[in-house]
Amino acid sequence: MAEEQSKSLKLAIPKGSLEKPTLDLLEKAGYNIYVSSRGLRPSSDDADLDLFLIRAQEVGRYIGQGFLDCGITGLDWATEAGTELVDLAELPYSRATVRPTKWVLVVPEDSPIQKPEDLEGKRIATEGVGITQRYLAEKGIKADVEFSWGATEVKVPDLVDAIVDVTETGSSIKANKLRIVDTLLTSFPHFYASPEAAADKWKREKMERICLMLKAALDARDKVGLKMNLPEGQLKQALDKLPSLRRSTVSPLAEDGWVAIEVVIEEKVVRHIIPALKELGAEGIIEYPLNKLVS
């Protein structure tokens, strides 16, 4: 028992672009994290967690070296770290949208470079040197790849011929009048563990529970619950007309000839579904938000 109580899980949260969305997701998953101003060791309402805010680029290194048990970072930086990590879950969220981050090869709109092979002998700046070098090696292209500390878009065409940079919404590419030549990698955040932590029963169970709750919170995103009463005679028509209702729970009501329907659907279809149900004679329609969805 004493040993159980002294257990703790060293968990890294990515500092930077992913910090806010990661803290929001953890909160939705049921873990309230408190980050003090300039503090890099957040506290939480789960006494088992020992939290560290670490740059996304470095999370993989410290987990791989065994100094941290686990953490969240992009697939991109985990790959770049080159350490052995156990991938416990893909978490499909991003900085601003639900789309994955893409690492793209980019040139000015009017550049003569049209295809990757045109990079032969050229200069490329990027924060992801390893990702870029592996891509060029796979294609048998020889080009100079130099590390960029950021603000990479400004470097073409005066300082380098092309850049490899992250894009999510595409607004930076548009604002800087750039053109995508190719996509090297698509990346979402993942939950990674060290091989030692993954082999430890208590840590493994703890991490799997956290992943379950994180995924449940992500799966509930953009979905709502809908409940209503419907004349039984209209049930077939409702299921035919509204395919998204097919997986609903149908139960009899105390009042003869009526059924209660409960379903989880995409929020975006609700505005079509509610009026259609009303036309079919549905009554007592309620819509409610969902916090978690576990299939």
Ligand SMILES: Nc1ncnc2c1ncn2[C@@H]1O[C@H](COP(=O)(O)OP(=O)(O)OP(=O)(O)O)[C@@H](O)[C@H]1O
């Ligand atoms: N729009 C975005 N821009 C940058 N990174 C993003 C974006 N959306 C998601 N990410 C992810 O955030 C992680 C960290 O990104 P990045 O390496 O750019 O560092 P950063 O936290 O943005 O800090 P910096 O200000 O140094 O760029 C990566 O895994 C990346 O895939």
Ligand SMILES: O=P(O)(O)OC[C@H]1O[C@H](OP(=O)(O)OP(=O)(O)O)[C@H](O)[C@@H]1O
């Ligand atoms: O497609 P978008 O949604 O516009 O996102 C892409 C931008 O986000 C990142 O910049 P960041 O804010 O991380 O600054 P950085 O350029 O210093 O890395 C990336 O380097 C792009 O500039």
Ligand SMILES: [Mg+2]
């Ligand atoms: Mg960035």
